[in-house]
Amino acid sequence: MESSIKTDSKGRKKVLNACLEPCAIEKGMRLIGGKWKGSIIYHLKDGAVRFNDLSRMLGGATKKMVDQRLKELEQEGMVKRNVLSERPMAVSYELTEFGRTALQILDDLRQWSETHNIEIKS
Amino acid sequence: MESSIKTDSKGRKKVLNACLEPCAIEKGMRLIGGKWKGSIIYHLKDGAVRFNDLSRMLGGATKKMVDQRLKELEQEGMVKRNVLSERPMAVSYELTEFGRTALQILDDLRQWSETHNIEIKS
DNA sequence: TAATGTGGTATATTTTAGATACCTTGTAGG
DNA sequence: CCTACAAGGTATCTAAAATATACCACATTA
Numbered sequence: 357m358e359s360s361i362k363t364d365s366k367g368r369k370k371v372l373n374a375c376l377e378p379c380a381i382e383k384g385m386r387l388i389g390g391k392w393k394g395s396i397i398y399h400l401k402d403g404a405v406r407f408n409d410l411s412r413m414l415g416g417a418t419k420k421m422v423d424q425r426l427k428e429l430e431q432e433g434m435v436k437r438n439v440l441s442e443r444p445m446a447v448s449y450e451l452t453e454f455g456r457t458a459l460q461i462l463d464d465l466r467q468w469s470e471t472h473n474i475e476i477k478s
Numbered sequence: 479m480e481s482s483i484k485t486d487s488k489g490r491k492k493v494l495n496a497c498l499e500p501c502a503i504e505k506g507m508r509l510i511g512g513k514w515k516g517s518i519i520y521h522l523k524d525g526a527v528r529f530n531d532l533s534r535m536l537g538g539a540t541k542k543m544v545d546q547r548l549k550e551l552e553q554e555g556m557v558k559r560n561v562l563s564e565r566p567m568a569v570s571y572e573l574t575e576f577g578r579t580a581l582q583i584l585d586d587l588r589q590w591s592e593t594h595n596i597e598i599k600s
Numbered sequence: 601t602a603a604t605g606t607g608g609t610a611t612a613t614t615t616t617a618g619a620t621a622c623c624t625t626g627t628a629g630g
Numbered sequence: 631c632c633t634a635c636a637a638g639g640t641a642t643c644t645a646a647a648a649t650a651t652a653c654c655a656c657a658t659t660a
Contacts, residue, residue, distance in 0.1 A: 379537075381520045381584055384591030389511035391648070395504045407607055415501075418649060423608065444657050445606050457594065461586050462503055468583055469506030472576070513617075529638055540618060545639065566626050567637050 387432060388458050392417045392425050397434065397455060398462045404438060404450035434458065509554060510580050514539045514547050519556065519577060520584045526560060526572035556580065 388394050392414060399405065399413045411422045426449055429435035434455035440446035451459075510516050514536060521527065521535050533544045548571055551557035556577035562568035573581075 379517065380588040380591040382514070382517045382536075382538075384587040385511060385513075385516050387591070388587075389507060389516065391507075392504070394507050394511065395501060398503045408605075411607095414504075416504075416649095418651090419608070420610095420650095421648070424648095445608085445655095447607065454594070457590065461583065461590055464583050464586060465506040465510075466502040468579065469502040469509075472579070530636075533638095538618095540620090541639070542619090542641095543617070546617095564625095567624090567639085569638065 387434070388462065390425065390428070392421055393429065394462050394465065396422065396425055396429065397451065397458055398466065400435065400449060400451045400455070401459055404448040406440075406446065406448045410449065429455070509556070510584065512547065512550070514543055515551065516584050516587065518544065518547055518551065519573065519580055520588070522557065522571060522573045522577070523581055526570040528562075528568065528570045532571065551577070 388397060395414055395417075396410065399410060405413070407422070407426075408419075410426075411417065411419050414422060417425075426435060426437070430437055433452055435449050436452050438448045438450065440448055510519060517536055517539075518532065521532060527535070529544070529548075530541075532548075533539065533541050536544060539547075548557060548559070552559055555574055557571050558574050560570045560572065562570055
C-alpha cells in the first residue's frame, strides 16, 4: 500500500494512506529478515547441509537459534528437512523451490553489504 | 567468506571455512533487516518525511521504536535528520546518498513479498 | 576406555520490543 | 479564555526474544 502525504495551506502535512497492516517490505522482512534467517537460507544455496555443519557455518548463532529458525523456515515452506538416517542420527536441510526464489535478493544484499564495507558495532 | 564442505569416504561432511564473524549477509541484515528498519527506509524513498507522519505510516510500530530505529539509521549514515523549526517543533527525516543505495534491494524484497503473497501468523 | 560427533533440548540470564502514559510548547476552534 | 489537539519525543513497565551454558542418548573413532 502506498502512503501519501498532503500538505495544507499552512505547510502542515497529513498522512492519507497509512499502512494499516505490516506492508510488503515488513512482511518480506519477517520471512527472510529475522535474525540469522537470511544467513541460513544463503548458506543452503549450494545444496543440502547437515545441521551441525550449518550451525558451524553461522559464526555466532547458537544451535538453539539455528534449530528454531530452521523450524520456522520449514513451516514457511522455504526449507525442507531430510532425515538421512536414524541411529546414527543424520539430518540435512535444503531449500525448496520457494526458498530458492529468495536467493537473488540475498545475493544482492551480500553484494551491497560487501561493497559498502559495513562495520558492526559490538 | 565462503564456507565449503568436504564429504569424506563414509559420506560424512566437514566444514572447512566457517564464518568466524557475522558474514556479509548477516551484516547487511543488521543494517536494513532490523525490525521496522527496512520499512522506514522504504517510506523515505520519495523524500523527507516528518516524524509523526512516519510513525503513522508504519502501522504497528510505536513512536519509541521509530525514534530508536531512526537514531540507529542516523548513526549508520543512512538517514539525515533535519530540524525545520524549533517552537513549533518540526523535524523531518530523509535518506542520505548511502541510504538510497539500499532502496533497490528493498524494492526487490517488496516485489518478491507481493508476488508470493506472504501470510503472517499473528 | 575415553574422546568426539550426531541432532538436538533445558534452564537461566540478558537484551529487545511493545504498550501505555506523560512532557513541553504551540496553535485552532468555540 | 478554555479546551482540545498536534508537534517530537521520553519514562516506565511488562512481554517476548536472543544468547550462554550445560546436558541428553546414542554411535563411531582412536
